[in-house]
Amino acid sequence: MNFSNCQSSVWLCSSTMADEANEVTEFLKAPNDKKDAKRELPTSDTQCGFGIFKGPRIQRWATEHMFMVLFGIAGCFIGMAFSYFNGTITTLEKRYKIPTKTSGIITVGNDISTTLSCAFLGYYAGRGHRPKYVALGLLILAIFCLLMASPHFIYGAGEDAIKLTHEYLNTSVFNATQEDPTLCQSRLPDCVQTASQWAPIILLFVAQFISGIGCSLFYTLGLSYMDDNSTKSKSPAMLSWSAFLRMLGPAFGYSLASVCLRFYIDPQLKPLISNEDSRWLGAWWLGWIILTIIMLISAFFLYLFPKELPSAQARRLKENGVDTGVHSVTELSLADMMQSVKRLANNKVYVYNNIASILYFFGYTPYWIFTPKYIETQYQQSASTATMATGTVALAFSAAGVLLSGYVISKYKPSARAMAAWNGIVDISTVIGILCYVLIGCADSDKATSMSPIIPDSCTASCHCEYVHYAPICSPDNVTYISACHAGCNSKLKDELGRLIYTGCKCIGTLDIANVTEYQYARQGPCPVDCYKQFLIFLGVMCLLKFIGASGRTANLLLALRCVSSEDKSFALGLGNVIASIVSFIPSPILFGWILDSYCVVWGKTCGSRGNCWLYDTKSLRYTINLLAAAFIFAGSFWNIGVWYHAKDLQIFDTEPEEAKHKKNSQTFELNELSPSEVK
Known part of the structure; x- marks a missing residue:
């Protein structure tokens, strides 16, 4: 303050x-x-x-x-x-x-x-x-x-x-080659049962x-x-x-x-x-x-x-x-309350x-x-x-x-x-x-979040990712995928900083380069959006x-x-x-x-x-x-x-007290009775 x-x-x-x-x-x-x-x-x-x-x-x-x-x-x-x-x-x-x-x-x-x-x-x-x-x-x-x-x-x-x-x-054993439900699967995995x-x-x-x-x-x-x-x-x-x-x-x-x-x-x-x-x-x-x-x-x-x-x-x-009491005592009844409702309903303001x-x-x-x-x-x-x-x-x-x-x-x-x-x-x-x-x-946010539904017979559809949780990854061409499964990745490993890197991502291949397979990988996390x-x-x-x-x-x-x-x-x-x-x-x-x-x-x-x-x-x-x-x-x-x-007649503030009004009017009357020279 x-x-x-x-x-x-x-x-x-x-x-x-x-x-x-x-x-x-x-x-x-x-x-x-x-x-x-x-x-x-x-x-x-x-x-x-x-x-x-x-x-x-x-x-x-x-x-x-x-x-x-x-x-x-x-x-x-x-x-x-x-x-x-x-x-x-x-x-x-x-x-x-x-x-x-x-x-x-x-x-x-x-x-x-x-x-x-x-x-x-x-x-x-x-x-x-x-x-x-x-x-x-x-x-x-x-x-x-x-x-x-x-x-x-x-x-x-x-x-x-x-x-x-x-x-x-x-507490879990990390194995890059073991079957992982978050990666691309050849069969439809069992859905995850959750508590109500x-x-x-x-x-x-x-x-x-x-x-x-x-x-x-x-x-x-x-x-x-x-x-x-x-x-x-x-x-x-x-x-x-x-x-x-x-x-x-x-x-x-x-x-x-x-x-x-x-x-x-x-x-x-x-x-x-x-x-x-x-x-x-x-x-x-x-x-x-x-x-x-x-x-x-x-x-x-x-x-x-x-x-x-x-x-x-x-x-x-x-x-x-x-x-006469702190408040005037009125009968509290439903009929009296309905009268209050009627008064308020007729109050246009x-x-x-x-x-x-x-x-x-x-x-x-x-x-x-x-x-x-x-x-x-x-x-x-x-x-x-x-x-x-x-x-x-x-x-x-x-x-x-x-x-x-x-x-x-x-x-x-x-x-x-x-x-x-x-x-x-x-x-x-x-x-x-x-x-x-x-x-x-x-524009970057609109592009990153305008993913269209999965199209049947597409690369992603063949990986059976229906029950894979949202875990975004970022490809080399700066495209965010919902998960490693949606990118078609089949394995994962850790880099020198301990970050997860997903490889073998067959759905990543939009780059116009000769050997696209070398770039079919992604890092964990969404692509940066400014x-x-x-x-x-x-x-x-x-x-x-x-x-x-x-x-x-x-x-x-x-x-x-x-x-x-x-x-x-x-x-x-x-x-x-x-x-x-x-x-x-x-x-x-x-x-x-x-x-x-x-x-x-x-x-x-x-x-x-x-x-x-x-x-x-x-x-x-x-x-x-x-x-x-x-x-x-x-x-x-x-x-x-x-x-x-x-609201033209609605009074917001206190009216002037009657005694003050009377006193003010009396002073005004006395002033009007004076001659111009007396006023000066």
Whole structure:
């Protein structure tokens, strides 16, 4: 964080403390009847802490600023967890032989539970002790992290990973002339029987499913609690700063994934390949242990906050004169909830803003989930490099966009129409940027991954390579083959550096030379592909889009909070999440995962099943994904016009107090009564 941001933080903290001091001073000057009314109030609703964690030292931290900081940090950890999953998703696919469509289904598990629980939790829990429910959400998320790591401890590193280690090589006898199933065979080999992989898939889905309940409790109740316990003039800054803290989470999550993936899946073993090899399996499980611990610590601190902050209660007493309760007691029933639904359905700003957001989410979801995978396939970067680029450089621009927009909104207080117009500009800019993605391709990558299916009666077909695992080799003419079997190699040996060299490769013979047999060999590993320049251009465009997109988050959230009544606020956020999950977050990963699988050219294969994809038709994939995503976001931009039109009377900031208005009008009247000379 730079120095100017630190200054803004200090200003926010000092202004909050000054407001609380002014409220205390005004209370001391108030009439005795108001003092007596406040003395008679129960203190349990504003009491901070529980059990032995109570007292004046803890009570002084029960401020809106402290809640904003802790809520933002906890949100940072949640974002860290989900981005960590996105950063390790390709490793999970390789380890458990999961197609991308299946990993998309795993991803939407949290959205399914959000759909089933968010509206009810926002309605019922929103009337109770919200900080305790927020802490419960974090506890559920800690269980989610623990479940995500559990498949590794149950099933281990896997046979494919163990075979690529020195320890496995030392226990087996290496013989260049013995029959090897990875080489060209004269007969069809028996298919490899593998254990069922459905158990870890189900376990990962269950973990994602319960995470949706935790997120519903955390975000729906936490945001409404923060908005209700702060003044409207401070809400943009508070929401912006908490969003900034939350946005640091993906940066830390991708960075953690990058660090963990540099270690081999079993750190006790010494791998034969480097982490640049596409067969490398990193220690994807390691970060989940760290995330479980920090989730539990965050839950403890947020559990300490009271039902209502003392400063918020003091403001409410000042406005109402005497207290009528922390919240007006309303009957919680299904009929009352349906009345809330009816009110929200007739709210055009709420409806149009949600439709615009849903279409934007539908188009942008594949970039949130599959960006590391996109970088790996399109620009041939390692999993560690892809996650590091996505999580550090790109998300730094997102954080800058949130901070800048929060500062602009707090300083200049734009109207609701201005905010809606900016949301439309953000959508159009995103569409233009995604269309640029189509043009940023790598010819070398497209050539290396555009392998056509095996043609019957071809040289490769005679080697019976159907069940040979993906193990790329590079020929002297710089052509990558799926495996030594696909190149027709019949033997192997080691060079002076200990690298495998495959010889007798009868399918390698495209060189226009006299004695082609001397060049029918290949070395282990894929041929080098240089896509780094294109990768940097893509990264630059992505950073710009992250900055522009993040600049509209605070405005969009303020429109969602201000267009509904206070009693419907938690429920409106919950219902919006339910609709977004059903229409956007659930179908979008499945659709784009299916598209990714449809452009696969090399599948891992076992008996009667198809595993993960090793190579994609990158050019066709680039065009399809980006054009389809741009179409959805472009359609959503039109709905912002409706938001702009109907938001003309929407009040975003506090109105001027009546006493101040009266005083100002009196001064203006007295000034008008003066003669010009008296004015001078």
